[in-house]
Amino acid sequence: MDLQETLSHHIKKAVEDTYGVNLDTIEFQGTRKDFEGDITVVVFSMLRSVKGNPVQIGETIGQYLVKNVAEVSKFNVVKGFLNLVLSDAYYVDFFNTMGDFSSFGKAANTGDAMMVEYASPNTNKPLHLGHIRNVLLGYSVAEILKAAGKKVYKTQIINDRGIHICKSMLAWKRYGNNETPQSTGLKGDKLVGNYYVKFDQEYKREISALVSQGIAEKEAKVQAPILVEAQEMLRKWEAGDPEVVALWKTMNGWVYDGFDATYENIGVNFDKNYYESDTYLLGKDFIELGLEKGVFEKDPDGSVWCDLTDEGLDRKIVLRSDGTAVYMTQDIGTAIQRVKDFPDINGMIYTVGNEQDYHFKVLFLILQKLGFSWAKNLFHLSYGMVDLPSGKMKSREGTVVDADDLIDDMTATAKKISEELGKIDDFSEEEKNQLYKTIGLGALKYYILKVDPKKRILFNPEESVDFQGNTGPFIQYTYARIQSILRKAKTDSVEKSKLNGSLVLHEKEKELLKIIQQFPETVQLAAQNYSPALVANYTYDLVKEFNSFYQNVPIFGAENADEIAFRVALCDAVGSIIKTAFSVLGIEVPNRM
Structure with missing residues (x-):
C-alpha cells in the first residue's frame, strides 16, 4: 500500500468514526511552498458529504492521522486544506527500500504497444531546423513511453516520390x-x-x-x-x-x-x-469498403467524399474523379498497413507540425467511421515552429536552416564557451571534441524539449549553451559535479550506504528526497501527455534542489561516517535520476566538464 492509499484509508476511517459518513475518494495535492507540509488533503471536496466547518474537519482528521499513521508527524490547516508533514522515518524508509536508483522511474512492461512516427522528410533536400524539433520530440516521446512501461515502435514515412x-x-x-x-x-x-x-x-x-x-x-x-x-x-x-x-x-x-x-x-x-513510393496506392481498396458502409459518398463526376459536416468539419475528398488517390487516401491506407505489420499496436502517435491539425482530425475520424477499434487511440503530436534570431545561423536561400550546419554551430558555440571557462585544460583533444559535441547537442535538445510542444520557440544558440539557468549544460555540469563527488568518495574509501534509522534528516536532505520521489509520477504524466517538457523541467527542479543541498549541507565534512556515506549515496541517487531523465530526452551526460 503506497502513502496515498494509506492516508486515504485512515482519512475515510476518521470521517466515518467522527461524522458517520462514508467517503468514496480523497483528493490530494502538493503542499504550496509558502506553507509547511509535504502533502495536502483537500477538505473542501469532502463538504458535499460531510457537513461542518472545513477548518474543524481538517483539525479532526489531522489529529487522527498524527495519532494513527506513523508517517505523519504533524499537520496544519489553512482554510479548507489540511497540510501534512511527513516524518523523517517515512523518507528514511523510502530511500532504504529503493537501493540502486539506476532504473528508478522506469516501469515494468505493461504489454501495451504504440507506434510513434516522426521525421517524415522529403528526398529533395537535407533535413532542416523544422525536422530537428520534429525528430527530437518524436524520439523523446517514444523513449518516455518505453520508460512508462509501453512497447514502442519508432517509424518514419519518407516522401520519396x-x-x-x-x-x-x-x-x-x-x-x-x-x-x-x-x-x-x-x-x-x-x-x-x-x-x-x-x-x-x-x-x-x-x-x-x-x-x-x-x-x-x-x-x-x-x-x-x-x-x-x-x-x-x-x-x-x-x-x-x-x-x-x-x-x-x-x-x-x-x-x-x-x-x-x-x-x-x-x-x-x-x-x-x-516510403511514400510504396504507400501512395494504399487506401484505395478501403474507399470501396467505406462506400459500402455509407461512410463515403460518390458525386456525379465519380469523385468520392466523406461528409463530416455533422462533426463540425467539412466534406473531404478521398478519391479524385479520375480515380487517383489524395494524401488522405494514402494516410488511411498507411495506418491500416502499419497495424497489419505490427498487430500488437493499439495506438499511433503522429509527430507533425500544427499546420496539419485539421488533416489529422479528419484522418482519425474517418478511420473510426470505418470501424477500426485502434483508431480511438490515435494522437497527433502537434507542435509549433522554431524561429531563430536573424543572422545567428547559416541558411539556404535565406530561409531554411540546415540540420547539419545547426549541429556544427552548436558544437562550435559549446567549444567557445567551454574554452572561456577554462576547466578542461587537462583533456585530450579527442576528449575535448567529444565534450563540445555532448554539450552542444545537449543544449540544443534541452532548449527545444523544455518547451511545451504546442508553443512556438525562438531558439537562441548562445542562450541555450549558458552554464547557468534552465539549460542543458547547467544540468550536465551538475551531473559532472556529482561524478566528481563520487570519485572523491571512492578515493576516500567511503562506502555508499543506506540511511541509518537514528539519523535526523537535514531540511535540505528532506527536500531533495521529496523531489526524488516525484520522478516516477513525472515519467508517467509525461507519457500520458506526450510531453518531454515535463521531464525536462522536473530535471531542472531536481538540479536546483541538489545545488541548494550541495551549498548548504557539508558532504565530506559531515559529523560522522554514517552521514557522509548517506550523503554520498544521496548524490549518487540524484546523478542516476539525471542520467535516466536525460536519456529519455535523448541527451548524454558527461562524467567530467
Missing part, C-alpha cells in the same frame, strides 16, 4: 556532369538539395524569358520547358520507365545515406521506414 524529386533528378541530369557524393565530397542529401535549388533557379530564368516575350506570368509558369520536362519525367516514373526509375533509385539512395548520417549525428533512430 512526386514532382519535387523529379525536379532534382532533371536538374542533375541536365547540369550534373555525372557528379556523385563520392566525387564531390558532399553528403548525398546536400548534393540532391543543391540540384533542387538549381532547378528553381533555371525555372525562374525560363519564366522571365517567356514573360519578356509577352506571355503572361501565370501562363509562363505553366509553359516553362524545364517544368514541362519534369512533369513528363514524373509520368515516366509512374509508368515504370527503366531509365527514370534507375536514376530515381540512385539519387534517393544518396539522400537516404545523408539522412542516416544526420540521424546518427543527432542520436535518433527508427525501427522501420515507410
Whole structure:
C-alpha cells in the first residue's frame, strides 16, 4: 500500500468514526511552498458529504492521522486544506527500500504497444531546423513511453516520390556532369538539395524569358520547358520507365545515406521506414469498403467524399474523379498497413507540425467511421515552429536552416564557451571534441524539449549553451559535479550506504528526497501527455534542489561516517535520476566538464 492509499484509508476511517459518513475518494495535492507540509488533503471536496466547518474537519482528521499513521508527524490547516508533514522515518524508509536508483522511474512492461512516427522528410533536400524539433520530440516521446512501461515502435514515412524529386533528378541530369557524393565530397542529401535549388533557379530564368516575350506570368509558369520536362519525367516514373526509375533509385539512395548520417549525428533512430513510393496506392481498396458502409459518398463526376459536416468539419475528398488517390487516401491506407505489420499496436502517435491539425482530425475520424477499434487511440503530436534570431545561423536561400550546419554551430558555440571557462585544460583533444559535441547537442535538445510542444520557440544558440539557468549544460555540469563527488568518495574509501534509522534528516536532505520521489509520477504524466517538457523541467527542479543541498549541507565534512556515506549515496541517487531523465530526452551526460 503506497502513502496515498494509506492516508486515504485512515482519512475515510476518521470521517466515518467522527461524522458517520462514508467517503468514496480523497483528493490530494502538493503542499504550496509558502506553507509547511509535504502533502495536502483537500477538505473542501469532502463538504458535499460531510457537513461542518472545513477548518474543524481538517483539525479532526489531522489529529487522527498524527495519532494513527506513523508517517505523519504533524499537520496544519489553512482554510479548507489540511497540510501534512511527513516524518523523517517515512523518507528514511523510502530511500532504504529503493537501493540502486539506476532504473528508478522506469516501469515494468505493461504489454501495451504504440507506434510513434516522426521525421517524415522529403528526398529533395537535407533535413532542416523544422525536422530537428520534429525528430527530437518524436524520439523523446517514444523513449518516455518505453520508460512508462509501453512497447514502442519508432517509424518514419519518407516522401520519396512526386514532382519535387523529379525536379532534382532533371536538374542533375541536365547540369550534373555525372557528379556523385563520392566525387564531390558532399553528403548525398546536400548534393540532391543543391540540384533542387538549381532547378528553381533555371525555372525562374525560363519564366522571365517567356514573360519578356509577352506571355503572361501565370501562363509562363505553366509553359516553362524545364517544368514541362519534369512533369513528363514524373509520368515516366509512374509508368515504370527503366531509365527514370534507375536514376530515381540512385539519387534517393544518396539522400537516404545523408539522412542516416544526420540521424546518427543527432542520436535518433527508427525501427522501420515507410516510403511514400510504396504507400501512395494504399487506401484505395478501403474507399470501396467505406462506400459500402455509407461512410463515403460518390458525386456525379465519380469523385468520392466523406461528409463530416455533422462533426463540425467539412466534406473531404478521398478519391479524385479520375480515380487517383489524395494524401488522405494514402494516410488511411498507411495506418491500416502499419497495424497489419505490427498487430500488437493499439495506438499511433503522429509527430507533425500544427499546420496539419485539421488533416489529422479528419484522418482519425474517418478511420473510426470505418470501424477500426485502434483508431480511438490515435494522437497527433502537434507542435509549433522554431524561429531563430536573424543572422545567428547559416541558411539556404535565406530561409531554411540546415540540420547539419545547426549541429556544427552548436558544437562550435559549446567549444567557445567551454574554452572561456577554462576547466578542461587537462583533456585530450579527442576528449575535448567529444565534450563540445555532448554539450552542444545537449543544449540544443534541452532548449527545444523544455518547451511545451504546442508553443512556438525562438531558439537562441548562445542562450541555450549558458552554464547557468534552465539549460542543458547547467544540468550536465551538475551531473559532472556529482561524478566528481563520487570519485572523491571512492578515493576516500567511503562506502555508499543506506540511511541509518537514528539519523535526523537535514531540511535540505528532506527536500531533495521529496523531489526524488516525484520522478516516477513525472515519467508517467509525461507519457500520458506526450510531453518531454515535463521531464525536462522536473530535471531542472531536481538540479536546483541538489545545488541548494550541495551549498548548504557539508558532504565530506559531515559529523560522522554514517552521514557522509548517506550523503554520498544521496548524490549518487540524484546523478542516476539525471542520467535516466536525460536519456529519455535523448541527451548524454558527461562524467567530467
